Amino acid sequence: MTPAPWFGRKAKSARRTARQSVDALPDGLWTKCPTCGEILFNKELEKNLRVCNKCGYHYRLSATERLGMLVDDGTFVEMDADVRSADPLGFPDYGAQLAKFRERSGLTDAIVTGTCEIGGIPAVIGVMDFAFWGGSMGGAVGEKVVRAMEYAIETKLPVVMVIASGGIRVNEGLPGLMQMAKTSAACAKLHQAKIPYIVVLTDPSMAGVLASYGSLGDFLISEPGLLMGLTADRVAAQAQVIHVPDNFRRAEFALEHGQVDRIATRRELKSTLVKLLEFCCGTQEEEDAA
Amino acid sequence: MPPSWSILDFEKPIAELDDQIARIKQLTAEQGEDRSDEIAALEADRDRLIREIFDNLTPWDKTLLARHPKRPYTLDYVRTIFDDYTELHGDRLFADDHAMIGGIATLDNRQVMFVGQQKGRDLKDRQYRNFGSARPEGYRKALRLAKTAAKFARPVIFFVDTPAADVSVGSEERGISEAIARNMMELSVLEAPVVVVVIGEGGSGGAIGIGVGDRILMQEHAIYSVIPPEGCAAIIWRDPTKGKEAADALKLTAQAALELGIIDAIIPEPLGGAHRNMDVAAQSVKTAIVGALDELEKIPIPKLLDKRYAKFRNMGAFAEGGT
Numbered sequence: 013m014t015p016a017p018w019f020g021r022k023a024k025s026a027r028r029t030a031r032q033s034v035d036a037l038p039d040g041l042w043t044k045c046p047t048c049g050e051i052l053f054n055k056e057l058e059k060n061l062r063v064c065n066k067c068g069y070h071y072r073l074s075a076t077e078r079l080g081m082l083v084d085d086g087t088f089v090e091m092d093a094d095v096r097s098a099d100p101l102g103f104p105d106y107g108a109q110l111a112k113f114r115e116r117s118g119l120t121d122a123i124v125t126g127t128c129e130i131g132g133i134p135a136v137i138g139v140m141d142f143a144f145w146g147g148s149m150g151g152a153v154g155e156k157v158v159r160a161m162e163y164a165i166e167t168k169l170p171v172v173m174v175i176a177s178g179g180i181r182v183n184e185g186l187p188g189l190m191q192m193a194k195t196s197a198a199c200a201k202l203h204q205a206k207i208p209y210i211v212v213l214t215d216p217s218m219a220g221v222l223a224s225y226g227s228l229g230d231f232l233i234s235e236p237g238l239l240m241g242l243t244a245d246r247v248a249a250q251a252q253v254i255h256v257p258d259n260f261r262r263a264e265f266a267l268e269h270g271q272v273d274r275i276a277t278r279r280e281l282k283s284t285l286v287k288l289l290e291f292c293c294g295t296q297e298e299e300d301a302a
Numbered sequence: 303m304p305p306s307w308s309i310l311d312f313e314k315p316i317a318e319l320d321d322q323i324a325r326i327k328q329l330t331a332e333q334g335e336d337r338s339d340e341i342a343a344l345e346a347d348r349d350r351l352i353r354e355i356f357d358n359l360t361p362w363d364k365t366l367l368a369r370h371p372k373r374p375y376t377l378d379y380v381r382t383i384f385d386d387y388t389e390l391h392g393d394r395l396f397a398d399d400h401a402m403i404g405g406i407a408t409l410d411n412r413q414v415m416f417v418g419q420q421k422g423r424d425l426k427d428r429q430y431r432n433f434g435s436a437r438p439e440g441y442r443k444a445l446r447l448a449k450t451a452a453k454f455a456r457p458v459i460f461f462v463d464t465p466a467a468d469v470s471v472g473s474e475e476r477g478i479s480e481a482i483a484r485n486m487m488e489l490s491v492l493e494a495p496v497v498v499v500v501i502g503e504g505g506s507g508g509a510i511g512i513g514v515g516d517r518i519l520m521q522e523h524a525i526y527s528v529i530p531p532e533g534c535a536a537i538i539w540r541d542p543t544k545g546k547e548a549a550d551a552l553k554l555t556a557q558a559a560l561e562l563g564i565i566d567a568i569i570p571e572p573l574g575g576a577h578r579n580m581d582v583a584a585q586s587v588k589t590a591i592v593g594a595l596d597e598l599e600k601i602p603i604p605k606l607l608d609k610r611y612a613k614f615r616n617m618g619a620f621a622e623g624g625t
Contacts, residue, residue, distance in 0.1 A: 024384055050304065054607045067546075069602060092622075094622055095620055095621075095622050096620060096622070097620035097621070099619070100619035101551065101562075102551045104579045150618070150620075151618030151620040152467075152620040157622045158615065180506075180528050180529075182528050182529045182537060184525070184528070185554070185562075185570065186526055186527065186528060186553070186558075186559055186564050187562055187617055188528050188618065189506060189507075189510060189527075189528040190564060190618055191618050192482075192507065192510055193510055193514050194515075194614045194615060195486070196483055196486035196572075197486070197610075197614045198385060198488050198615075199483075199492035200487045200491045201489070201589070204488075204491065219479075220506075222479040223478075223479035223480075223482040223483050224482075224483050224486065225483070226479075227477075227479050227483040227484070228487055241469075241474050241479070242469050242473070242474065242477075242482075243468060243469040254398065256471055259473065260471060260474070262361060265475075269474075269475045270477075282610045
């Protein structure tokens with residue numbers, strides 16, 4: 013049997029030529045979609061909320077980009093901007109790594125929290141940024157999440173958390189792990205105070221963050237195609253987990269198994285949030301009638 | 303002499319002396335000679351040797367001890383600590399998880415709810431217990447039993463001994479992350495005293511899923527870690543064989559956990575580790591649990607819950623203000 017034409021040396025070299033031709037394009041004008049290979053004009057991509065217009069692949073967003081898409085213009089006020097990671101274990105190289113990620117991302121840590129309005133409804137929001145050390149949670153992220161939730165309880169504002177995380181930052185060891193319990197305890201307080209809590213899962217939503225405040229919302233909304241699960245592939249490979257379904261640990265897998273309320277595309281995300289917030293906090297019509 | 307796979311490298315000199323002592327004792331029995339002086343001297347030597355070795359254990363040695371094939375597991379303690387234990391099964395949703403056991407138990411004159419992670423001893427048993435890795439059903443059973451205890455104002459005791467939570471396809475399908483998250487959330491407001499004892503491996507999310515309580519205790523040679531050292535090495539240095547270095551960096555010993563303010567107390571183990579004298583080990587665990595419950599039961603529930611929240615609220619390190 014002759015091999016299928018997409019295997020073999022010829023196809024490989026054809027792919028290489030295609031890649032080289034993309035690389036040869038002027039910088040900053042074009043992006044190649046990592047799943048379908050479509051060449052996307054950057055300006056179009058921005059206009060399309062960084063979603064591939066051919067296959068619907070959702071690019072990861074920075075916290076700033078995400079806030080720009082979700083909250084009403086000019087309403088975001090950051091809180092606890094100066095809460096930073098410390099080094100509880102004296103872990104080798106931790107300080108230097110932190111400095112590198114701070115410089116690279118312009119952020120102080122892997123989450124930005126603050127108050128905002130979403131469709132005119134005041135809310136507390138937290139947005140994780142995968143570009144800061146894989147959105148990993150250490151003491152700083154845990155503290156900012158808990159403070160945001162405690163502030164929401166005081167002010168009776170709803171909470172929206174946008175997850176983008178590989179899990180706990182292992183360099184913080186056991187105190188890092190305890191952020192799972194700390195944030196989950198704060199979620200208990202939120203629910204006791206009947207504060208609405210909406211979780212938006214984005215790529216990726218993993219491990220210790222998914223297995224704490226990332227799973228404890230009244231509503232869990234996920235972007236399409238994202239990766240979510242208790243363990244990342246590299247760790248699973250070590251534990252010799254084999255034979256997995258095609259969509260294993262994807263948003264569609266989670267929806268199929270009843271773990272998220274809805275999948276919302278990036279274009280639908282804000283309107284979905286507004287609907288949910290109105291359900292919890294009341295609509296304009298209800299307010300007018302009262 | 304026990305089979306070689308059940309002796310750690312640093313235990314070998316101890317095993318040799320043990321062997322020698324056993325042989326002399328046997329000769330004494332067979333030939334009727336009194337060699338008790340010799341035996342006493344050898345035993346003293348051995349104990350001195352153990353002390354010397356155990357005073358210098360590295361975090362990696364402790365990891366091996368916590369995973370020692372002869373280390374007592376949850377059910378070994380249950381038999382000694384409780385006067386009576388009636389196992390209760392199932393999460394009422396899907397299955398009964400054999401890696402997480404629980405039931406009602408009598409602790410001296412107290413009725414308690416007991417839940418613990420169970421590892422298996424031989425190959426068949428290990429598979430039956432899923433190597434101590436609980437599935438979502440296990441965590442849901444744990445929470446169900448804890449809530450039942452709270453309803454009847456009984457304290458809850460958790461025994462942690464797991465390499466990690468189960469991450470198979472089935473566990474992901476049934477929401478292992480949600481199960482762990484929900485446990486931590488609900489346990490943080492559970493209206494009953496909760497004592498957690500880490501008796502072997504405190505493996506990350508798998509451990510903390512039953513690790514929220516009013517008192518967190520650890521046995522002297524138990525470990526508690528955000529990730530197994532081999533996994534940490536795989537992530538950070540992309541080399542799973544650097545477990546020894548990772549164990550150092552992770553500070554996963556009971557002594558470090560106490561210094562970091564994560565646990566409340568260390569439960570001493572008999573000389574040479576819990577596996578050298580199970581009864582003594584179990585007695586110490588029992589004393590520690592009873593002591594903790596004596597204190598906790600004096601605190602009114604609302605105050606207990608405030609303290610529990612504050613305990614976890616204050617965990618972790620961060621910096622704030624000036625640079």
